Each structure stands twice: as C-alpha cells, then as structure tokens.
Amino acid sequence: MGTWTTLRQxxxxxxxxxxxxxxxxxxxGGADVTxxxxxxxxxxxxxxxxxxxxxxxxxxxxxxxxVAHVQTNQQTTVLVWRRQLLSAxxxxxxxxxxxxxxxxxADVVRKAQDRRSATGLGAEDHARLVxxxxxxxxxxxxxAILSASGEVSAEDKDQLRSYRRLYSIGDAAHQQVLGDLxxxxxxxxxxxxxxxxxxxxx
Numbered sequence: 001m002g003t004w005t006t007l008r009q010x011x012x013x014x015x016x017x018x019x020x021x022x023x024x025x026x027x028x029g030g031a032d033v034t035x036x037x038x039x040x041x042x043x044x045x046x047x048x049x050x051x052x053x054x055x056x057x058x059x060x061x062x063x064x065x066x067v068a069h070v071q072t073n074q075q076t077t078v079l080v081w082r083r084q085l086l087s088a089x090x091x092x093x094x095x096x097x098x099x100x101x102x103x104x105x106a107d108v109v110r111k112a113q114d115r116r117s118a119t120g121l122g123a124e125d126h127a128r129l130v131x132x133x134x135x136x137x138x139x140x141x142x143x144a145i146l147s148a149s150g151e152v153s154a155e156d157k158d159q160l161r162s163y164r165r166l167y168s169i170g171d172a173a174h175q176q177v178l179g180d181l182x183x184x185x186x187x188x189x190x191x192x193x194x195x196x197x198x199x200x201x202x
C-alpha cells in the first residue's frame with residue numbers, strides 16, 4: 001500500500017497553498033517546515049507530513065490544500081501513501097487504523113511540545129505563527145469536507161470536534177473559518193448550507 005523511496009536533499013514534500021494528495025512518514029533523514037518563508041520546525045525520523053486530521057479519525061480522500069512548505073534537508077527515506085488509498089485501508093482495517101492513529105497521535109504530541117523556532121524568532125512570535133498555521137490547517141480540512149458533498153455529517157462533526165480539542169481550535173476560530181467558507185454556525189449545525197452567503201476570497 002505504501003511506497004518506500006529515498007529522496008535527495010531539497011525535494012519538496014508539500015507546497016504551501018497547493019493541493020496535497022500524499023501522506024509521508026520520515027523513516028530516515030529529515031525535513032524543514034516553513035510558512036511564508038519563515039522556518040517553523042525541523043521534522044525528524046518517525047514524523048509525518050500531510051496527515052491532515054488522520055489523528056482525529058478524519059479520512060479525507062480528496063487533495064487538501066497544503067498550509068506549509070515542507071522540504072527535505074538531507075538525503076531522506078520516506079514511506080509515502082496516496083491519501084485515498086490510505087483512508088480506504090484505515091476504514092476497512094481496524095487494527096491498521098488503531099496502529100496508525102497511535103503513531104500519528106504520538107507525532108502530534110511531539111510537535112506540540114516542540115515550540116522552538118529554527119531561526120531567531122522569539123518564543124511568543126513563533127508560538128503565534130504556529131497557532132496561525134494550525135488554524136490554516138483546520139480551515140483546509142474543513143474546506144475539503146464541506147466541498148466534497150456540500151454537507152457535514154454527525155460523524156464529521158464529532159471528528160472535527162476531536163481535532164479542535166487536540167489542537168486548541170476555539171469557537172471563535174471555528175466560526176471565522178465557517179464564515180470564510182460562506183457557512184454559518186446554523187448551517188453547520190443543520191448539516192448543510194441553507195443560506196446563500198458567498199465564501200470570502202482566498
């Protein structure tokens with residue numbers, strides 16, 4: 001299902017603002033994460049790229065907009081999956097889903113604990129940038145869910161709530177994202193958009 005590959009230094013795993021349709025596990029080597037040209041963190045062995053909500057049970061089978069630029073910083077071996085195939089396999093095989101979710105959750109904890117910047121950014125500025133990145137990531141996930149069918153199921157809502165708890169996405173940020181996508185909180189609670197609001201331009 002997954003493919004092993006060794007990449008040279010400087011290979012882009014995810015582009016900021018571009019659709020991402022793959023999930024990577026760094027097996028050996030590392031990668032740098034930047035947002036708007038500002039270094040965020042360095043990823044190491046055992047960390048994921050492009051997981052986009054899988055730790056909360058969100059199985060997106062369509063491409064998701066990348067919210068950061070991720071590029072190998074040395075020769076790196078990765079295990080890569082197509083998002084659709086991985087989501088289908090996790091849905092069909094509970095033991096795989098449990099094992100994968102445990103690995104993703106451990107990675108989430110590592111990333112949450114690592115608040116150090118790779119540059120001279122102060123701790124407060126770096127933390128703010130990371131929070132902005134997490135909100136952008138939530139917006140990308142929510143956009144993918146809502147655009148897939150124009151509806152949000154009870155299961156989707158439960159998974160999104162789990163994601164919000166995990167990443168401390170508050171009600172105000174959630175409502176802002178909905179508004180940017182042309183949805184209201186009432187639409188979200190109902191499960192589909194009943195109003196004719198236009199989404200904010202990207």
